[in-house]
Amino acid sequence: MEKKGAIELIDLDKSYGDNHVVDHINFSVEKGEFVSFLGPSGCGKTTLLRMIAGFETLDGGDIRLDGVSIIKLPPEKRNVHTVFQHYSLFPHMNVYDNIAYGLKAEHVGRSKIQEAVKEALKIVSLEGFEERMPSQMSGGQKQRVAIARAIVTHPSVLLLDEPLTALDMKLRKDMRYKLREIQQQLGITFIYVTHDQEEAMIMSDKIVVLQGGHIEQQGIPQELYKNPKTAFVSDFIGETNEFDGMVGDPKGDAIRILCESGDFLATGFSFEKDEFVNVSIRPHRVQWSEEKVPGFHLHGHVTDFIYTGSLVTAVVMLRNGRRVRVSRLGGRGLPKLNQIVHLFWNPKYAIVMKNPVGDVAKMTGMVKFPEKI
Numbered sequence: 224m225e226k227k228g229a230i231e232l233i234d235l236d237k238s239y240g241d242n243h244v245v246d247h248i249n250f251s252v253e254k255g256e257f258v259s260f261l262g263p264s265g266c267g268k269t270t271l272l273r274m275i276a277g278f279e280t281l282d283g284g285d286i287r288l289d290g291v292s293i294i295k296l297p298p299e300k301r302n303v304h305t306v307f308q309h310y311s312l313f314p315h316m317n318v319y320d321n322i323a324y325g326l327k328a329e330h331v332g333r334s335k336i337q338e339a340v341k342e343a344l345k346i347v348s349l350e351g352f353e354e355r356m357p358s359q360m361s362g363g364q365k366q367r368v369a370i371a372r373a374i375v376t377h378p379s380v381l382l383l384d385e386p387l388t389a390l391d392m393k394l395r396k397d398m399r400y401k402l403r404e405i406q407q408q409l410g411i412t413f414i415y416v417t418h419d420q421e422e423a424m425i426m427s428d429k430i431v432v433l434q435g436g437h438i439e440q441q442g443i444p445q446e447l448y449k450n451p452k453t454a455f456v457s458d459f460i461g462e463t464n465e466f467d468g469m470v471g472d473p474k475g476d477a478i479r480i481l482c483e484s485g486d487f488l489a490t491g492f493s494f495e496k497d498e499f500v501n502v503s504i505r506p507h508r509v510q511w512s513e514e515k516v517p518g519f520h521l522h523g524h525v526t527d528f529i530y531t532g533s534l535v536t537a538v539v540m541l542r543n544g545r546r547v548r549v550s551r552l553g554g555r556g557l558p559k560l561n562q563i564v565h566l567f568w569n570p571k572y573a574i575v576m577k578n579p580v581g582d583v584a585k586m587t588g589m590v591k592f593p594e595k596i
Contacts, residue, residue, distance in 0.1 A: 228252075230380060232248055237274065253412075257426055258414050260416045261420060261430050267437075272305070275382060276301070307369070318356075346371065352368075363398060380411070381411050381414070382414050424460070430443075451574060453501075463503045466545075469498065476490065477518070485541065489573035502573050503574040509550075525564065534552060
C-alpha cells in the first residue's frame, strides 16, 4: 500500500492583532516521517498544528497534503486527525464506543468496526479494555485510547499536541517509546508538538525548532545537537555552556575567543578578527586541570554538584561569576568541591556562531573586550 501523508507548508502566515505568531514559514514533511515542532511557549508550534488540522484560518500561504491544497477543506474532510493533551474522551462512552465513534460517523459496517477497533486496541496494548469507562482508567491508558481513536480510521497524518504533558514522568517516558513504536508499525506521518527537547530527540526523525513565529533550524536530532546554527538552538537542544565573545588572533587551525571570563580556543573558519560570536561547548566535552593549559585562560572553583541519574555535573564558577558545567558518567574524574581548576577542551568541539546582537553592541560601543587577557 502506498504511503500517504506528505505535508507541505508554503509561506504560512498568521497574526493575532500585533502578535505575529507564524511568520512566513516554509517546510515539508515526508510521508511516514515522525516530525516534532519544538520550542518554548508562544513560539507558534501549536498554532501551526491547528492550521494543518483546520482549526485555525490562514492569513497567507498554503498547506498541501500529498500535493493537494487542503486549506479550503473543513477539518473533518482533511484526513488529518489530532490527539490533544487532555484526551477529549467521551466520559459517558466505554472504550469500544470511544474508539468506534469516528467509524460509526462514517457509516462503516458493524463487522468492519469490530475488526478495526480490535486491531487498534492491539496496537496500543489495551486488548480486553473494551467495556472499561474512562473514569476507570489511568492517564496513560486514557491517552492510549485517544491514540487508538485517532488511528482507527487510518488517517494520512496524525497531529499530536503535547499529548504526554498530563502524565507523570514514568508514564511519560514509557509512552514516548510506545508512540514511536506505533508510528513505525503503522507508517503514518506523525507531527508532534512539544516544548521538551528530550522528548523530541528520542522520538523524531526530524525536529523543527521554532522561536518567535519562525524556524530557527530544522534537521535530524543528531545534526541539531552537534551543529546548532544559532545560540537559541544550542541552548534549547541539550545541555550546553555558552560564551559571548569576540574573535581574537588565529592560533594555527583554531581561533582565539576573548570573553569577560578569560580567553580560549575554538575552531572556526568563516569568522574575522574582532567579530562578535556565540560559542557553545557541551558539558561532557569540558576538561579540567590543576595547571594552566596553553591557549586557555579560564579558571574558577567548584561550587556545586548536580546529580541526574548516572550523570554527575560539577559546577565551576569563573572569575566573572559565570558558571560552567563539567559532566561525567558516574562522576568519575570530576574535581572536588571548592577545588580551583583550569578549564579547557579540544577546540573542534567548541561550536562558534554569529552573534548579531554582539555586532550591534560593537557598533554602538556598548561592549568592549581587551586585546589580551
